[in-house]
Amino acid sequence: MLDTHARKYVQPIIEKTADFFIKAGLSANQVTYLGFFVGVSTGIFAYLGYPIIAVFVLWLSGFLDAVDGTMARKTKPSPWGTLLDITFDRLVEISVIIGLAFRFQESMWALLLLSVSIIFAMTVFLTVGALSEKNGIKSFYYQAGLAERTEGFILFSLMILFSQYLTVITLVFLAIELFTTFQRLLEARKLLKG
Template sequence: MLDTHARKFVQPSIEHTAKWFLTRGMTPDQVTIIAFVSGIGTSVLYILGYPVAAVILLWLSGYLDAVDGTMARHTKSTPFGTVMDITFDRVVEVSMIVAIAYVHPGVLWPLLLLTVSIVISMTIFLVVGTVSEKAGVKSFYYQAGLAERTEGFILFSLMLLLPDILLWTTLIFFAAELFTGVQRFVEARKILT
């Protein structure tokens, strides 16, 4: 929801950073890899006991993930770049869940439910993007929903920083992802039948 409705407020900064990387000869794929390494670093820092540093690195990763897409729109994007970007995003999310489960094994079942809801929501998102004839500014049809990447980062940040309410933030995240999956499924039925 925030990615769809609030992006216009941060897009000038993203544009500026994208142009900065492009003038230095960097490619969108290189920035995707930097975002990926930063995202994985989040999990490592969390396991090592540095939750604040982990959250800062998580948001840097997310910011760079937006920058690489903007760079791709200013240059020639490749289908493999899209595959790499989406795959790396999911690996970062899964690594976060694994790191949280490692540090807090008492919430393993809610984290498993969260993982299932992410898989369901992303499956619908990717399949609709693939089979839809609609096009957007991205390289595929982008289905908005309640829980997009920014909401996920907010909830992951709360999970990392507030372990006393970890069970509840995990269950809220699970419910938001599941609701988003239902939203996307209902929209898919409308646009694809």
């Protein structure tokens, strides 16, 4: 929801950063790799007990993820870049879940359920994107929903920072993820029936 409705407020900063990287000679894919390596360190920092650093690198990777997409649209977007972007996003999420699961094993069952819900959500999201005609600035059809990347980052941040409530926050995340998936399924039913 925030990605869809609030992006316009941060887009000027994203644009300036994209322009800076382009002038520096970096490609969108290079920034994608940079964001990935920064992002997967989140799980390591969460596991080692450095929650502030973990949250910082998580959000830095999310910012770089927005910048690389803007760079691609300003230069030459590629299907390979889209694949890298989507794959690396999931690997960053997996790193957070694994880092927290190994540090807080009593919450592992809730984190496992969250992982399953993310797989379910991404299956719906990507399948609808593949079956729909491209519509919008992204290289595939983007279904908006209650939980988008920013909401996920907020919830991951809460999970990292307030680990004493990890199971509860994870279950709230699970419920939001499932609600969003069914929301997208209902939209897909209308969209793909025609």
